[in-house]
Amino acid sequence: MIEARGLVKRYGSTMAVSDLSFSVRPGLVTGFLGPNGAGKTTTMRMILGLDAPTEGSVTVDGRSYRDLPAPMREVGALLDAKALHGGRRAVDHLLCLAQSNGIGRRRVDEVLRLVGLEDVARRRVKGFSLGMSQRLGIASALLGDPPVLIFDEPVNGLDPDGIHWVRTLMRTLAAEGRTVLVSSHLMSEMALTADHLLVIGKGRLIADTSVDEFVRSSSQQxxxxxxxxxxxxxxxxxxxxxxxxxxxxxxxxxxxxxxxxxxxxxxxxxxxxxxxxxxxRASLEEAFMELTRDSVEYQATGATR
Missing domain, CATH: 3.30.70 (Alpha-Beta Plaits)
Structure with a gap:
C-alpha cells in the first residue's frame, strides 16, 4: 500500500503539490489522472524518494522509500522510459540493476521474455524506439518481483497490440494482490484498465473514487x-x-x-x-474534462471543453 499524508511540494514560489492525501490499495489498478502540470509526476517522484516533500509524508507499506533495504524488491517503477545509458545493451542495463539489488541473472532473462525483448536483448538501447524503451522500462520495474508498482504513462509509443499487452499486464498484477498505480492521459485506456481513480488538479486532490462512481457523477448523463x-x-x-x-x-x-x-x-x-x-452514460474522458475544467494550466484560445 502507498499512503500519502498532507503532501506539499514547493519549487520557489510555485506550488506543485498542495496538501495531498490518499491511499493506493493492493489488488486494484489505480489510475492517477490530472491535466498537464497537475503534479502527478512530482507526486510519483516523492513516493520514490527522488524529491523530498516540503511538508507531509509518503510511505510504501509503512516505510519511506529511502528506508527500504532492497528497493527494487519492494517497489518497481517506470517514470521515464528514455532515462537510459544509450551505450548499454538491454540485457546489461537490467543486469546492472539486478546486481545492485541482489537479483539473479535468471530473473533478468525472465523479464526480457515477459516484455517481448528477448530477441533484442543484446542491442544497444540508443537504437530503441520509444515503444521498445517502454518495454525495457517495464522490465526494470518488474525485475525485483515487487508487491508495489508505479508506472508513469506506460503506453506512450506503443502500438495497439502493445497497449493491449500493458492493459492485460496491469490487471494481472493487481489480480495477484499487488498495488498498481498508473498515470496516463489516455482516458479511453484508463476506462478499460483502472478500477479506482485518483484525480488531481493544480496539485490538489479532486476525486478519490471508483471509475464507475466517477463517471456516474458527471452531469453529462x-x-x-x-x-x-x-x-x-x-x-x-x-x-x-x-x-x-x-x-x-x-x-x-x-x-x-x-x-x-x-x-x-x-x-x-x-x-x-x-x-x-x-x-x-458519459465517457470517462467527458467526466474527466468536466471535473478538471477549472484545473487546466494551459488552454488554447477558442478550445472547447
Missing amino acids: SVHVRSPQAAELAARCREAGAGVQAGTDPDVIEITAMDSAEVGKLAAAHGITLFELVPV
Whole structure:
C-alpha cells in the first residue's frame, strides 16, 4: 500500500503539490489522472524518494522509500522510459540493476521474455524506439518481483497490440494482490484498465473514487428516447423539470436530469408509447474534462471543453 499524508511540494514560489492525501490499495489498478502540470509526476517522484516533500509524508507499506533495504524488491517503477545509458545493451542495463539489488541473472532473462525483448536483448538501447524503451522500462520495474508498482504513462509509443499487452499486464498484477498505480492521459485506456481513480488538479486532490462512481457523477448523463409521441413526451419531461434536446428525427429526443426509470414511468402515466429507452452514460474522458475544467494550466484560445 502507498499512503500519502498532507503532501506539499514547493519549487520557489510555485506550488506543485498542495496538501495531498490518499491511499493506493493492493489488488486494484489505480489510475492517477490530472491535466498537464497537475503534479502527478512530482507526486510519483516523492513516493520514490527522488524529491523530498516540503511538508507531509509518503510511505510504501509503512516505510519511506529511502528506508527500504532492497528497493527494487519492494517497489518497481517506470517514470521515464528514455532515462537510459544509450551505450548499454538491454540485457546489461537490467543486469546492472539486478546486481545492485541482489537479483539473479535468471530473473533478468525472465523479464526480457515477459516484455517481448528477448530477441533484442543484446542491442544497444540508443537504437530503441520509444515503444521498445517502454518495454525495457517495464522490465526494470518488474525485475525485483515487487508487491508495489508505479508506472508513469506506460503506453506512450506503443502500438495497439502493445497497449493491449500493458492493459492485460496491469490487471494481472493487481489480480495477484499487488498495488498498481498508473498515470496516463489516455482516458479511453484508463476506462478499460483502472478500477479506482485518483484525480488531481493544480496539485490538489479532486476525486478519490471508483471509475464507475466517477463517471456516474458527471452531469453529462442522458436518456435516449424514440417514440411516435416524442413531442408530447418532451413537453411532459420539461414540465417535470428535465432538459430535452430534439434532433433531426422527430421521433427521437435526448433527456437530461431524469433517469431512464423516471422517463419510463412518466411515459406510462400518460399513455405514451416508447420504441427505445436507452440510458446514455458519459465517457470517462467527458467526466474527466468536466471535473478538471477549472484545473487546466494551459488552454488554447477558442478550445472547447
